Amino acid sequence: MKAWITFLRGFTLKVYYPILMLLGAFLRSKRTSFQAYIIKLNNSLVMQDSYKINKILLLLPHCIQNSKCDVRLTFDVFKCKRCGMCKIKDLIELSENNGIAISIATGGTIARKVVKEEKPDAIVAVACERDLSSGIVDTYPIPVLGILNERPYGPCIDTTVSLEKVRHAIQWFIKNSHQDKKQ
Numbered sequence: 001m002k003a004w005i006t007f008l009r010g011f012t013l014k015v016y017y018p019i020l021m022l023l024g025a026f027l028r029s030k031r032t033s034f035q036a037y038i039i040k041l042n043n044s045l046v047m048q049d050s051y052k053i054n055k056i057l058l059l060l061p062h063c064i065q066n067s068k069c070d071v072r073l074t075f076d077v078f079k080c081k082r083c084g085m086c087k088i089k090d091l092i093e094l095s096e097n098n099g100i101a102i103s104i105a106t107g108g109t110i111a112r113k114v115v116k117e118e119k120p121d122a123i124v125a126v127a128c129e130r131d132l133s134s135g136i137v138d139t140y141p142i143p144v145l146g147i148l149n150e151r152p153y154g155p156c157i158d159t160t161v162s163l164e165k166v167r168h169a170i171q172w173f174i175k176n177s178h179q180d181k182k183q
């Protein structure tokens with residue numbers, strides 16, 4: 001890991017981000033674009049480096065599960081029946097095919113708990129601008145590649161994500177790491 005990248009990420013997430021959020025408290029219409037900017041900046045900084053990675057975690061938001069599905073996935077995503085009515089099925093297959101961990105979090109507190117328990121060396125996270133930017137800040141210095149969800153039905157319900165972007169992020173970590181499996 002390059003020290004200057006870690007420092008720049010730290011500065012971006014721990015100094016620049018709070019300043020932007022303070023500014024966003026006054027310029028409310030800009031808040032989401034500030035958060036999206038921080039996510040983009042973080043991703044480009046993460047991709048300037050390479051990492052010693054034994055474990056990658058794919059962390060997903062609960063709202064990606066079909067709202068009509070009654071399977072409880074929070075503590076075990078593998079309870080999904082893989083009916084294909086939402087992207088959870090494809091995301092589980094992506095994680096299996098790449099030998100990485102996968103989890104669903106219902107919010108920031110659960111996400112932090114999952115990260116604490118799973119102890120990943122790198123994270124591919126999917127969420128909205130607010131949850132993703134704050135999650136990246138909270139999990140620093142773990143390298144996180146953040147991918148924004150898509151919200152065809154509005155926020156927090158039946159959201160989706162580009163599988164291509166998720167696959168690309170996972171592959172990037174795999175290609176830029178030394179993997180001695182511990183899962």
Ligand code: SF4
Nearest residue numbers: 069080081083084086
């Ligand atoms: S793919 Fe899994 S999570 Fe999605 S609707 Fe089907 S059973 Fe539920």
